[in-house]
Amino acid sequence: MARGRAGDPDHAVELLWREGGARPRQGLSLDRIVRAGVALADAEGLAGLSMRKVAERLGFTTMSLYRHVPGRDQLIDLMCDEVAAEAGAAPEEGDxxxxxxxxxxxxxxxxxxxxxxxxxxxxxxxxxxxxxxxxxxxxxxxxxxxxxxxxxxxxxxxxxxxxxxxxxxxxxxxxxxxxxxxxxxxxxxxxxxxxxxxxxxxxxxxxxxEGGFDDPEDPFEFGLARLLDGISLMIHERYESRDETGVCTVCGTPVDQPASGRPRAYCSPSCRQRAYRRRRSGGA
Missing domain, CATH: 1.10.357.10 (Tetracycline Repressor, domain 2)
Structure with a gap:
């Protein structure tokens, strides 16, 4: 029974990659259990998630769930991966x-x-x-x-x-x-x-x-922009302190360095201009 492996991290890996999982019995499957868990957590939060409630949603006994997933912690791991699949592919181009x-x-x-x-x-x-x-x-x-x-x-x-x-x-x-x-x-x-x-x-x-509380900044937008600014500044400082061949501090493209003379910090004149404008405006 899967419940006996509740403390086995390797079994959790097998479940997440759907390796050696229990075969569906009478219409119950690991995928159905995971989807029901996601729906329950969406409605009631993680505090409202239990094996009993998931079983009730599916019309099965709690013990029947344990044939497929050993416990609540493993179910949460499976749920996290289930919703991670919703994410689209991030762009491969751009800085x-x-x-x-x-x-x-x-x-x-x-x-x-x-x-x-x-x-x-x-x-x-x-x-x-x-x-x-x-x-x-x-x-x-x-x-x-x-x-x-x-x-x-x-x-x-x-x-x-x-x-x-x-x-x-x-x-x-x-x-x-x-x-x-x-x-x-x-x-x-x-x-x-x-x-x-x-x-x-x-x-x-x-x-x-002065109206500071009337139209507040969006916390996510403001925080993300400032976070990225700080990372950008760190990247710039790390590059400026290096003498070996590196990458463009603006876009991350590898920079071909000259055999002699001052190392190049940017891959193109446009990136050099972008860096100059950022410094002039006080940005990173």
Whole structure:
């Protein structure tokens, strides 16, 4: 019985790659279980996911599910890989920033459709083939920028954590609204007792009067842009500190270096002009 292998990470790998899985019995299959788990988590969040509830959705006993998947943790791993398959192929052309930004937006849309993804915490969840393919695309976007291998991995991890942190805010807001029956806007709209005390704080008052709270920046858009700016600055600094042959700090294209003289920092005049405009405007 699969349940007896609940603590076996290698069995989780076999399940994710659908190797040696149990054959469907009376219409029940691993794929059906996973899809039912995704639908349940989409509706109730990860806290509402249980083997019993999945079995009820499918019209089977809980024990029948254990013939296919050993437990809830393994089911979550399978669900994560199932939704990762929804992601389209990221662009293979363009500079590193264009490609990494496309991957980040793709990940954000996945989390908006399936907010529970951000609730999957901890470092011992086994990734499946679709999740690994997404990770591969993100790494490939940055690997030729001149960063060290460890920095490439750290950059991709940083982007992933940013996506999860922003998505968790959506999860928490939705859960609070479910519990209270009051929307986020309605709840804050009723905080007159708090607002009456804010004039005692001059900076808050000034920003309020100047309209700073009327049309706030989109947290995801603002955060992603600043994150990419910081990565761009790091790439530029790493390249400037190197003497060996490298890649264009703007687009990541390999740069043919002259046999003598000053090393070239850019692959073309257009990239040199783009870098110059960024420095003039204060950007990375």
């Amino acid at each position: 590193w920033r264009t490609r990494l930004e496309a991957c980040a937006r793709e990940g954000w849309e996945l989390r908006r459709r399936h907010p529970w993804l951000a609730e999957v915490r901890g470092g011992r969840h086994i990734p499946g083939p679709h999740a690994i393919a997404r990770y591969e695309r993100m790494l490939s976007a940055v690997v030729d920028t001149g960063l060290t291998p460890a920095e490439v991995i750290a950059v991709v991890g940083l982007v992933g954590r940013f996506l999860d942190s922003e998505a968790l805010l959506l999860v928490e807001a939705a859960e609070a609204e479910r519990r209270s029956g009051v929307s986020h806007e309605e709840w804050w709209g009723g905080r007159d007792a708090l607002f009456e005390r804010l004039p005692a704080y001059p900076t808050i008052t000034r920003l309020w009067e």
